[in-house]
Amino acid sequence: QVQLVDSGGGVVQPGRSLRLSCAGSGFMFNSYGMHWVRQAPGKGLEWVAFISSDGSNRDYVDSVKGRFSISRDNSKNTLFLQMNSLRDEDTAVYYCAKDRMGSSYVFDYWGQGTLVTVSS
C-alpha cells in the first residue's frame, strides 16, 4: 500500500533553515509528481510546492519563492523541502502528497505531517 512518511520538523528561530524529508513506498516513486502542502494553526490547507517525476519542473506558491526549494532523490524514494529564511508565518504542519498522475495537482495520498514552528 502507498505510504508517505514525513519527517524533519521542529522549532527554529526566524531567519534560520530547516530541511523536511518524505519517504515514499508502495508505489513507483519515480513515476509521479510530488507536492508539499501546509496547514497553519487554525487555518486551512495551502499548496506550497511541486516537483515533477524526474525533478525537471518545479513550482512554488508566491510566498515561498526564493526561500524554499523542493527536490527529490528517486534512488532513495525520498522527497525534500529545503526551507531557508524562515518566517513566523511559515509555522504550520507540512504534508508531503503524491500527485494522482504526473502533474494533475490532485493529491491522492498524503503523509501524516510534520510540524514546523518558527519562533524566537
Added chain:
Amino acid sequence: IVLTQSPATLSLSPGERATLSCRASQTISTSLAWYQHKVGQAPRLLIYDASNRATDIPARFSGSGSGTDFTLTISSLEPEDFAVYYCQHRSNWPRTFGQGTKLEIK
C-alpha cells in the same frame, strides 16, 4: 481563483444526508477535488474532477457540478464521516483550497 465553501459548519446526525457546497470565483470546468481531513490525520482524497470517486472511497460520497458551482453529497452519514471537508481546484496557478466546512455531530 477563490473557492468559497458553505456552510462553514454543518451539524447533522448519523444517518442524515449532508450537502456541502463549493463556489469558484471563475469558471473552472470540472477541475475540482474534495478532501476529508480529521484532526491529527493525513487528509484523504474523496473526489477528483468534480465527480470521480477516488480509490476505496465508499459509494455514499458523491460529487457533482461544473463551471463555478460544486456539491459534495454524503447520502447517509456514518460516525466516521464527521470531519472537515475541503474543496480544491487545479484549473490554474496557484491551485488553491477552500476554507473548509466542518461537519459536526448534532
